[in-house]
Amino acid sequence: MNALLQVEKLAKSYGGVHAVRGVSFALEAGKILALIGPNGAGKSTCFNMLNGQIRPNAGSIRLEGQEIIGLPPRAVWRRGVGRTFQITATFPSMTVRENVQVTLLSFHHRLWAMVGYAGAAYRDEANRLLALVGMEQQAERPCGELAYGDLKRLELAIALANNPRLLLMDEPTAGMAPKERVDLMRLTADIAREKGIGVLFTEHDMDVVFEHADAVMVLNRGELIARGTPEEVRRDPQVRAIYLGEGLLYHDKDQGSAA
Amino acid sequence: MKLEVSGLNSHYGPAHILFDVGFEVGAGEVVALLGRNGAGKSTTFRSIVGLVSQRTGQIRFEGEDVSRLPTYDIVRRGLGYVPEDRRVFTELTVEENFVVGRQPARPGVATWTPERIYELFPNLGEMRKRPGGQMSGGEQQMLTIGRTLMGNPSLVLLDEPSEGLAPKIVEQMADAILTMKREGLSIVISEQNLHFAKLISDRAYIIEKGRMRFSGTMAELEANPEIRDAYLAV
Amino acid sequence: MEFLLVQALSGLSSAASLFLVASGLSIIFGVMRIVNFAHGAFYMLGAYVAFTLTDRFSGPLGFWGGILVACLIVSVVGALMEMLLLRRIYHAPELFQLLATFGVTLMVQDIVLLIWGPEDLMGPRAPGFTGAIELLGRRVPTYDLLLIGLGPLVLGLLWLLFHGTRWGVLVRAATQDRDMVAALGVNQKWLFTSVFALGVFLAALGGALQIPRTTVSHAMDLSIIVEVFVVVVIGGLGSVPGAFVAAVLVSELNAFGILVLPKISMVVVFLVMAVVLVVRPWGLFGKPEGTPRAAAGLSIRPWKPMSGVERMLVALAVVAAAALPLFAGNYVLSVSTEILVFVLFAASLHFLMTVGGLASFGHAAYFGLGAYGAAFMVKYLGAPMELALLAGPLLGLAGAVLFGWFCVRLSGVYFAMLTLAFAQIAWSVAFQWVEVTGGDNGMLSIWPSSWASSPQAFFWLTLGIVAVGVGVLRMLVFSPFGFGLRAARDSSLRSEAIGINRKSTQWVAFIVAGTFAGVAGSLLAFLKGSVFPENLAIPTSVDGLVMVLLGGIETVSGAVIGAIVYKALAIWLMSKTELSKLILGATIVLLVVAFPKGIVGFLEDLRHRLKPPRQNGAKPEAALVAKAEAAE
Known part of the structure; x- marks a missing residue:
């Protein structure tokens, strides 16, 4: 069958150092896939290749069957790829709603218009997106004074504004309180399943990964060393040796050592 | 007491971050400062070493009030600081990173040389000429700790040493910290990861919204699941 | 063949001083993230102090000792400037740092005038290096050969210093x-001061070594700083080897360019710089900047369209201004018209730098081009005023299209330096292409049509155009285009990730700003009846920046008020004192250090402090707490 995202033999090296080599995987619509691995394993490089920020040396990335390598990030976005960043990237000098409005204006190809009041454009649509992530109460607030968790939710609303087919989330819950983490991932999962969006995310919090992902891939030194259901990956001896360790540092049902 | 902090208040611009924070560390002790992201752990550390300009309160290090001293002077007295997110000098080699941290030997305190640090972190010994920017996250964490040890500190503030690292590497880190403890160093670690803190700490404090909420031994914390769930919610 | 060799050697010897100054600028920028505009001033001071010392003490010891002592004296002055001024502004936006160090440059110009007088000075020759040797039948001064050897020597010494000593590490x-x-226990204050002193020492050495070759003059500072900016843009800011390679490249291009295009040799350098920037935007040896610092004027309070009351107030102000000719005399009217012209100029710069986040140090280029455009229409096509006012700004537009295409490839200080370099190129073309522009004599007799020739009529005409122009610029802020522009400014990463083409958006903003500046320039041509190269010179660009800064960088009204206050003050000051540069420079420094938000920013803060706190949502304080922690 034809997957939403089909990545084959993706490779990137910097000055002789292989950051990513021979990474292949597929993602189907409506599924949530986690990419885990130590820092420096190549997760961010993978993400940046997927949304066009970095051009790979070799391999192919097909979105609904179409090659997207070589397209700049803005063109990848037009093909239906939304993205959130590890360190949130929003527009701090605008209000929360304006952040979404400018995204919608861009989506509707209206950003070159030099007349008219942009603050009145796509107001309802922006409000709907904000309501979806539970931010409608804060629409008028300056984005620059939002709390961290709220910024993450705003980023999600922005990423959803172009009706994406694929959502890339780089450490979506980093820096959030545990309760916020659960809420945000549950929200994401609900939206993804309802709208048939494929989600690829990286994460260091194994509790989040094992609870929310349909499938997990493990990246080490630029190569995929394991993939499977959360349960399979958790039991994989190689993954334990390289990444997960003795299980002292996350909830491990098998060993019963968790708090 | 090695370090006594009392009545510490810190601000960033108009925002009041720390409210009368106080805690103490005895000689040779490993103390964990636990709390969620944004609770004020990093600000506490940054305030102690003078990197937050707007702060009031008393900070006594080895009996002397250091709260009015500039950062470099506090550090030169033997109070080492390892920042969150490591901040290694990416253009400098491992050896050169150590040169930056180097301070004269201090009587009564373990003296560190690059060779001794390579014993503590064998990985680093294999890459002495490698620029910090071409190292993995775990290696960078070792480098940043080693760099601070080059200053021959008697107490080290370790800000979230486990963050962003593979669980496997974190286990190695725990071993290294216990070795440092055996050398006689006092250590304060800030952590969100309770599993990790339990492996190495003697006592713990919990900070939440800029205020100290709990103080006790790790066993006491273990015996108080309500407190743990209320403030840490693992 | 021989001739070419001699020309090449002459280029290499010029490269030495250029490299010294550029490497000093690069080292300082590397550590302090400050582009020290005053570096040209220290170069000039080095030459003047060395002149005095070598003049007083003769002989080899007197000469070489004098040069060394001169450099030490100037580096002490530099260290004092670092301790008194720079330490206060390390965390300010780049724009403010550039402006403050430019303020110092202005002050030094008047101080040099006071101490050494207005004449050019001729220093002694270097003892032991007065002769020349024969090379392939041509005579090459031995002093040039000394300088040629000095460049690589200093490069090597600097490398040793930075890699072989703890201080360097x-x-x-x-x-x-x-x-x-x-x-890690290092006293960074003294580290900074010593680095700054070293950088200034290199600049002073570059200047002092010039005295046996050329006369010591007042124009030294600005001419070298522009060349140095070109060098560091090509070589890569922060890279000493880059400074060396680029200094050699630029000097050789100058040496040979003069053979190809004797009138406008700068153009050759410009072409090479353009190519480098397209291929490697961060220079030959530079690295892409990390996360750019917040642009100046990035406020936490989002902009809102004016309320009804505010609109009424603005309309009232325009009506009040329109009533001015009913009771004001001709002199006041002419001054007021000039102020209006600068209001539009400042508003166009404000649009570019605050809305677009692109702080231009060469905005006068488009102002001046607009003025020349109008003059060309009148002189060469015999066009009437109405046509010239419409067509003149097109030259500003064309300039912005061309230069802007390169400039928007860069950001931050690189952008500032590149805009300055382009403006200087436009200036040197206007200055040197005498056949077309009249050079220093300018173009005269550009008079308005008869219906607009009275001071009253021209005032009304200007008021109308300026009011519409400022209104359009403010409207643009709230248009979809303005939203996209602000988005690109706020976060280049996020804007690209939501389909915004950052470069194209900023390029269009550059063109819009350049066109409105051109409109202002055309108006000025008819107001003054003449056009001069100074209309596009650096001081005019900086005037614009100071106007925006003085009024308050964050709002359009700030630019308007700043232009009015500044221009009125400047005109008044010129009539009162000889030392206008000293006072202006000191004013800039004071503004940057003490009132970085300007007049309107100060009033706005006051208004917000008096207003009751907001009702909805969480306390902003709580949010700030979370943000401060998260940012760590």
Whole structure:
């Protein structure tokens, strides 16, 4: 069958150092896939290749069957790829709603218009997106004074504004309180399943990964060393040796050592 | 007491971050400062070493009030600081990173040389000429700790040493910290990861919204699941 | 063939001083993240102090000792400037740092005038290096050969210093992370001061070594700083080897360019710079900037369209201004018209730098081009005023299209330096292409049509155009285009990730700003009846920046009020004192250090402090707490 995202033999090296080599995987619509691995394993490089920020040396990335390598990030976005960043990237000098409005204006190809009041454009649509992530109460607030968790939710609303087919989330819950983490991932999962969006995310919090992902891939030194259901990956001896360790540092049902 | 902090208040611009924070560390002790992201752990550390300009309160290090001293002077007295997110000098080699941290030997305190640090972190010994920017996250964490040890500190503030690292590497880190403890160093670690803190700490404090909420031994914390769930919610 | 060799050697010897100054600028920028505009001033001071010392003490010891002592004296002056001024503005936006150091440049110009007088000075020849040797039948001065050897020597010494000493390692570490160096027990204040003193020493040496070759003059500072900016843009800011390679490249291009295009040799350098920027935007040896610092004027309060009351107030102000000719005399009217012209100029710059986040140090280029455009229409096509006012700004537009295409490839200080370099190129073309522009004599007799020739009529005409122009610029802020522009300014990463083409958006903003500046320039041509190269010179660009800064960088009204206050003050000051540069320079420094938000920013803060706190949502304080922690 034809997957939403089909990545084959993706490779990137910097000055002789292989950051990513021979990474292949597929993602189907409506599924949530986690990419885990130590820092420096190549997760961010993978993400940046997927949304066009970095051009790979070799391999192919097909979105609904179409090659997207070589397209700049803005063109990848037009093909239906939304993205959130590890360190949130929003527009701090605008209000929360304006952040979404400018995204919608861009989506509707209206950003070159030099007349008219942009603050009145796509107001309802922006409000709907904000309501979806539970931010409608804060629409008028300056984005620059939002709390961290709220910024993450705003980023999600922005990423959803172009009706994406694929959502890339780089450490979506980093820096959030545990309760916020659960809420945000549950929200994401609900939206993804309802709208048939494929989600690829990286994460260091194994509790989040094992609870929310349909499938997990493990990246080490630029190569995929394991993939499977959360349960399979958790039991994989190689993954334990390289990444997960003795299980002292996350909830491990098998060993019963968790708090 | 090695370090006594009392009545510490810190601000960033108009925002009041720390409210009368106080805690103490005895000689040779490993103390964990636990709390969620944004609770004020990093600000506490940054305030102690003078990197937050707007702060009031008393900070006594080895009996002397250091709260009015500039950062470099506090550090030169033997109070080492390892920042969150490591901040290694990416253009400098491992050896050169150590040169930056180097301070004269201090009587009564373990003296560190690059060779001794390579014993503590064998990985680093294999890459002495490698620029910090071409190292993995775990290696960078070792480098940043080693760099601070080059200053021959008697107490080290370790800000979230486990963050962003593979669980496997974190286990190695725990071993290294216990070795440092055996050398006689006092250590304060800030952590969100309770599993990790339990492996190495003697006592713990919990900070939440800029205020100290709990103080006790790790066993006491273990015996108080309500407190743990209320403030840490693992 | 021989001729070419001699020309090449002459280029190499010029490269030495250029390299010294550029490497000093680069080292300082590397550690302190400050582009020291005053570096040209220290170069000039080095030459003047060396002149005095070598003049007084003769003989080899007197000469070489005098040069060394001169450099030490100037570096002490530099160290004092670092301690008194720069330490206060390390965390300010780049724009403010550039402006403050430019303010120092202005002050030094008047101080040099006071001490050494207005005449050019001729220094002694270097003892032991007065002769020349024969090379392939041509005579090459031995002093040139000395300078040629000096460049690589200094490069080698600097390399040893930075890689072989602990001080050098500390400097390289501080280049990357200043706070972390302090957190490892290093006294970074003195580290900074010593680095700055070293950089200034190199600049002073570059100047002092010039005295046996050329006369010592007042124009030295600005001419070298522009060349140095070109060098560091080509070589890569922060890279000493880059400074060396680029200094050689630029000097050779100058040496040979003069053979190809004798009138406008700068153009050759410009072409090479353009190619480098297209291929490697961060220079030959530079690295892409990390996360750019917040642009100046990035406020936490989002902009809102005016309320009804505010609109009424603005309309009232325009009506009040329109009533001015009913009771004001001709002199006041002519001054007021000039102020209006600068209101539009400042508003166009404000649009570019605050809305677009692109702080231009060469905005006068488009102002001046607009003025020349109008003059060309009148002189060469015999066009009437109405047509010239419409067509003149097109030259500003064309300039913005061409220069802007390169400039928007860069950001931050690189952008500032490149805009300045382009403006200087436009200036040198206007200055040197005498057949077309009249050179220094300018173009005269550009008079308005008869219906607009009275001061009253021309005032009304200007008021109308300026009011519409400022209104359009403000409207643009709230248009979809303005939203996209602000988005690109706020976060280039996020804007690209939501389909915004940052470069194209900023390029269009550059063109819009350049066109409105051109409109202002055309108006000025008819107001003054003449056009001069100074209309597009650096001081005019800086005037614009100071106007925006004085009024308050964050709002359009700030630019308007700043232009009015500044221009009125400047005109008044010129009539009162000889030392206008000293006062202006000191004013700039004071503004940057003490009132970085300007007049309107100050009033706005006051208004917000008096207003009751907001009702909805969480306390902003709580949010700030979370943000401050998260940002760590």
